[in-house]
Amino acid sequence: MAFIGGLCIQGHDRASSQSSRSVCRSAEVREKPVSVSLVPLGCPKNTVDAEVMLGDLEQQGISVLDDESSADVIIVNTCGFIEDAKRESIEAILAAAELKQGSGAKGVVVTGCLAQRYASQLAEELPEVDAVVGFEGYKSLGEKVRKIALNGKKRSSSTVEVGKATVPFRPEWGRRRLAPKHTAYMRVAEGCDHACSFCAIPSFRGKFRSKQWDQVVEEARLLASKGAVELNLIAEDTNQYGIDFKGDSRRLSDLLYELADIEGIQWIRLLYCYPSYFTDELIDAIANIDKVVKYIDIPLQHISDPVLKRMNRPGAKHTKRLLNRLRDRIPEVEFRSTFITGFPGETQQDHEELVNFVKDFRFHRGGFFTYSEEDGTPAASLDRQIPEEIKMARRDELTSLQQDIQAEFADEKIGKVIDVLVDRIEDGHAVGRARFDAPEIDCIVHLLQDVPPGLVVKARVVESDLFDLLADTNPHVVNGEVV
Template sequence: MKKNQIDVVTLGCSKNLVDSEMLMKQLLANGYTVKHDPEKPEGEIVVINTCGFIGDAKEESINTILGFAQAKKNRKLSKLFVMGCLSERYMEELRTEIPEVDRFYGKFGWKGLISDLGKSFKQDVEYERALTTPSHYAYLKISEGCNRACSYCSIPIMTGRHKSRSIEEIVQEVRSLVGQGVKEFQIIAQDLSYYGLDLYKEMKLAELIERISEVDGVEWIRLHYAYPAKFPYDVLRVMREKDNVCKYLDIALQHISDNMLTKMRRNISKKETIELINRIRREVPGIHIRTTFLVGHPGETDADFEELVQFVKDVKFERMGAFPYSNEEGTYAYSEYEDNIPESVKQERMDVLMAIQERVALDSNEAKIGKVLQVIIDREDEDYYIGRTEFDSPEVDPEVLVTKDKELKIGEIYNVKVTSAEPFDIYADIVS
C-alpha cells in the first residue's frame, strides 16, 4: 500500500461524482495523494461513495464495500471509509454487518471524514473540486434533494427535501471552473424543474441558465433531470435564444398510461404529457429529448405496457432509457402495493422498449448523414477522434467517431460532416 495515498471509489450517478470531487479537493488541500477509481487500488486509505437508488445499485455498493473490507483484512489497506446514499439509508445495519469499515458517513456528512483523518476542512476551497472528468467538461449540481412523492422512488428518503443553491454561488462556481479550462457544463439535480422555489419562492431555472450562459468561456450548457409536472416553460426561450444552451433536455417521464401515472403519483396525465412534449418540440425546433421509462411497477397491466410501447413508437424520443421496478423499503409503493409482476416480465418489457428505441435511435442518427455538426472532442483512440454533438451527453448518449485526417485537440469544438450512422455511434469527417 502507498502511504499518504487515498483512493476514492465513486458508485452511482453524476451527483455522487460531484460530491467525490469536492471531497478529493479537500484531501488534496490537506496534502494527500488522491486517485479516483483506480484500476489497481494501492492507497493506504480507501473511501467508497455509495449509491442506494435501486436493488442493482445497492448490490454493487455492498459488494464493493465487502471487497475492500476483505482487502483490509488482508492488510492491503489500513483504513476504509464509506459515504453516500447507501450509508445514509442503512447506516446502522451496515455498521453491524461490516465492522471492517472504520466509519460510515451519510450523503451530506462527508466533511466529518476530513476531521476524522486529523485534518482541517479548508474553507478557501469549499466550493472547489478536483475534476475527474476530462478537463473541458464538468457536472454542475444546482440543488440537492427532492420534494416529489413518486411512489417508487427512495431518493427523497436519502437526500431529504429540495434545497436550491443560490444563483450567485452557482455562477461563481462556473467562473471558477471556466478558469480551470472547463467549457461545457452538464447541469444536474434530482429535479431541475423545482429549482428556486424553496429559495426565491418562484421557479428560477430560466434565470439561472441565462446567467450561466452569459459567463465568458461557457460554450455548451446541457440540462439534466427535469420533472414533467409544472415544467418551467420559460427555460425553452433561453434554450432557443442562447447559442451556448444546447438543444437538449433530459426529462424523465416514467410512463404514459393514466392508470400508471396515477399509481406512480406523477401528478401529470397522459394528455398533459403529450402537450408538454409537443410544446417543447414546437418552441425549440431540433431539440433532442432524453427520457426514461419505468416498467413493471405494481399494477402495470399488459394494456398499460402496450400503451407505453405505442407512445414510444409514436413520439420517437431521440434518446431513451428504461429500467425495471425495484421494490424499495420506505417508499409508498412498498407499503401500499404488492410487487406482483415477475422479474422475468419486468426484464422482458424493458427489453421490448429498448429494442424499439434502437430502431428510433438509428433513424435519428441516420437523419444526420450529410449534415455538418459541431462536435467537441473528448478523447483519441487508435483509429478515431471521439467526440459528441450538442445533442449528446457524456456516458449515456451516442458518440461521434471522427476520421483522423487532421490533428485535432482534445476539448476543442470542430465542424464535422456525418458520413454514416449506427444506433449508438455516428461516423464523420472533419470539415474545419
C-alpha cells in the same frame, strides 16, 4: 446470513479486528502523511459529491491516488437508488475490504447514498468497514481518514456518522475533477419534495433546496477558468431551481442567461428535469440561447394514466401537452427520457400503451428499467406486484424498440454537419459527442482526424454504426473558425 436494503450478503471472507482503537491528539494525527483512493459509483450527483470530497481532502494535505491498492484508506462512494445500484455498491465495499486484507490499505470508509440510507446495517453486517459517513459527516471526513490511517487495522468497531439528509450546501468549486476538465456536472439544487410512490430519494437526499445564485455563478466561472466548455446542470429536479428563493424572483431561465455570458462556456445542458415547471420564460431561454443545447432530459416513468396515478406522477394528458409544447417552441429539440416497466398493477394494456407512445413520439435517447421495490416506499406495499420475468420481457421489448429508433436517428444524420465536443483520443482518432448527446449515458461520434480533447469542431457525418456516428472534420473548423 445478513441483509442490507433487501440484498443478501454471505460467503465473503472478512477480517475483523478486536483490538481497541488507539487514542491520539488531533495535532499528532495531522502530522502523518496519508493517502486515499476513491471508488466512484452512482449518478452525476454522486460524482459531484465525490469530487468535492476529494478536493476537501487534498486541501487538508491528504494525497489522492488512482491506485486503490497503494492508498492508506479506500473510500467507496456508494449509490443506494435501486437494487442493482445497491448490489454494485456492496460488491465494491467487499472488494475494497479484500484489498485492505492483502495490501497496505489500512482502512475502508463508506460514503454516499447507501451510507446515508443504511448506515447502521452497513456497520453491523460489514465489520471490515472502518467508518460509515453520511452527507453531514463529509465536512470532517479528513479527520476520520487520518485517524484510520494512523490506527492501522487496529479497531474495535466501525464508526458511524450520518446526521440529517437535508444539509446546507458546502462550497463546491474546490473540486478534484474525476471527469475530463472540459466537461463538468454542476449541481444547482439538492433534494426533492415530490412524492413518487416508487422513489426513496427524498428520504435520504432531503427536501428540495436551491443552491444560492452567487454560488452557482461563481462555481461556473471557476470551472470555465479551469477549462470547462460544457456545463451539465443537475439536481433531483433541475428545472425547479429558484422556486424556494425568498424575495428573489430569479429562476432557471435567468440562470441560463447568466451562465451563457461566461467566457469559455460553449454548451449548457439540462439534465433531470421534472415534467412540470417549464415556464414560458424557461422555454424561451432554451430556444433562444445558442449555448443551451436543444436537449432536454426529462424522466417520465410511464404514460398510462392508471400506472401514473399509482406512481403519484403527472397524468398522460399533461405530459403529452408539455412535450408537444416544447417541440413546437424549441426548434430541433431532442429528448432523453427514462421509463419503468413492471410497476405494480401494470397490465398488458398499460404496457402496450407505453410501447405505442415511445414508437409514436420517437425519443432521441431513452432508457428502460424494471421496477425495483424500495424499502419504505408506498409502491413496495402495493398489490399486484409483477413477476420479474414479465418486467424484464417488457423492458427488453421497449429497449429493442428504442434501439431501432436511435439507429434511424443516426442514419438521418449522414451527410449533415454537426458540432462535436472532443472527449478523448482512441487509437489515434478523436472521440466525442454531438450536442444531442450527454456525457457517459448517450452515444458518441468517432472522428477521422486526431483533434485535441476539449475542442468543439464542426464535422460532416459520413457513416453510422448502429447508434454512433463517424464524421470528418475536413475542413477543420474549431469554435466556428477554419484553422
